Amino acid sequence: MEIKLHANATTTPRIRKYLQESHKSDRELAVELGISVTTVRRWRNREQTADRSTTPKVVHKAMRQEQIVLINALREILSAPLDDLLFIVVEGLGIPLSRATLSRYLAPSYPKTAGQMLQGKKALKAGIRPQTLTLHYRSLSLHMDDDGDHHLLWAQEPVSGWCAARIYSGMSSPLVIHWLDEALAQFPGDIQSVEIKSDEWLNDGYIATLRQHLAERGINASVMHSGEKRQAVTVTLPLAEIIPAASIYTPDELACRLCGLFNGGKQQKKLGNMTPQAFLEALRP
Numbered sequence: 652m653e654i655k656l657h658a659n660a661t662t663t664p665r666i667r668k669y670l671q672e673s674h675k676s677d678r679e680l681a682v683e684l685g686i687s688v689t690t691v692r693r694w695r696n697r698e699q700t701a702d703r704s705t706t707p708k709v710v711h712k713a714m715r716q717e718q719i720v721l722i723n724a725l726r727e728i729l730s731a732p733l734d735d736l737l738f739i740v741v742e743g744l745g746i747p748l749s750r751a752t753l754s755r756y757l758a759p760s761y762p763k764t765a766g767q768m769l770q771g772k773k774a775l776k777a778g779i780r781p782q783t784l785t786l787h788y789r790s791l792s793l794h795m796d797d798d799g800d801h802h803l804l805w806a807q808e809p810v811s812g813w814c815a816a817r818i819y820s821g822m823s824s825p826l827v828i829h830w831l832d833e834a835l836a837q838f839p840g841d842i843q844s845v846e847i848k849s850d851e852w853l854n855d856g857y858i859a860t861l862r863q864h865l866a867e868r869g870i871n872a873s874v875m876h877s878g879e880k881r882q883a884v885t886v887t888l889p890l891a892e893i894i895p896a897a898s899i900y901t902p903d904e905l906a907c908r909l910c911g912l913f914n915g916g917k918q919q920k921k922l923g924n925m926t927p928q929a930f931l932e933a934l935r936p
Contacts, residue, residue: 662686667694687918687929717886717893718746719756724884726757728787728805729913730812733757738917743909745895771921771930774810781810781931782843784834785875786861788852790883791818793902797890801902805910806834813838813914813927816906824860831861835868839931844871851881 662670666684670691673680677695681688714722722744726736737753740746769777784806791801798820804827805816815834819826835842845865852858858874865872890897896905915928922930 662690662694667697670694671697687925689915689918689926689929714746714748714752714756715893717888720884721886721893722746722753722756723758724789725909728789728807728816729814730807731913735913735917735919739909739912742916743896743905743912768809770810770812771919772923773921775934779810781808781813781840781934783846784808784838784842784844785846785848786831787848788857789881791902792883792885794886794889797886797897797902803884803906804830805906806831806838808838808840808927808931811922811927811930812919813931814910816910818903818906822857824857827857827860828864831864835870839928840934842870844873847872847874849874849876 662684670680670684671694675683677688677691680686680691684691722736722740725731725739729736729739731739733750733754736757737748737750740748740753768774769779774781785808787805787807789803789805791803793799793801800820802819802822803816804819805814807814815837817830817833819830845861847858847861849855849858862872862874886893890902894905896908900908913927915926918924918926918929925933
């Protein structure tokens with residue numbers, strides 16, 4: 652009988668059965684089989700050895716315009732390929748879409764430029780280490796049911812894609828410093844430098860605050876200019892009407908949840924079949 656495996660599968664049904672029956676520790680099995688501890692635990696906690704279907708039970712073949720705007724903004728923020736974005740949209744936002752439907756509504760992607768940073772194992776091979784965070788800001792204009800204007804702050808490590816985001820209803824210099832310290836504390840590695848995307852921030856005052864605080868921490872900071880001012884993301888309907896998960900989580904909780912899923916929820920081929928979190932942790936001395 653022909654057995655069809657998922658395109659990114661790192662185990663076979665025979666290995667999965669071995670994992671389920673073995674009395675060795677998760678780490679021992681991971682080293683023995685050359686797979687991640689996360690993969691070992693996932694298959695030990697299942698009764699079957701076949702891949703689960705990734706198709707939602709109820710698949711929407713059309714998207715609302717507000718969903719299209721938000722998902723394209725999310726794609727831009729995460730720089731996520733289609734399969735990784737689908738995982739975030741279905742598992743994180745709770746929007747049941749097929750891969751084909753999601754692909755149909757995404758804005759056209761642009762070819763990589765020669766100066767664009769390499770990612771994952773290709774970056775490591777070229778001598779690029781994950782030691783830089785980029786700091787971003789985006790204004791969110793939400794419906795009054797969601798308390799109107801909000802501020803999205805996110806930090807991202809370009810080699811792994813690792814990210815940390817928060818959404819606040821107000822902005823102040825102490826809050827920005829608190830957010831930065833929180834992101835640096837969460838990062839599973841050693842940050843040597845920070846790039847601030849100046850065209851995205853509200854004003855130069857916040858940039859000056861960030862640079863001063865980073866200097867006090869002994870971290871090199873540089874300001875990058877893209878020449879293109881980012882527009883606010885505008886949502887004219889209550890979030891709960893277009894994002895099922897928003898009926899359970901606040902905007903800030905949802906941002907944290909999405910980052911958690913992206914960082915640790917799905918293995919990526921470019922990272923050697925590891926999640927961003929596992930990829931960075933594996934580089935620790």
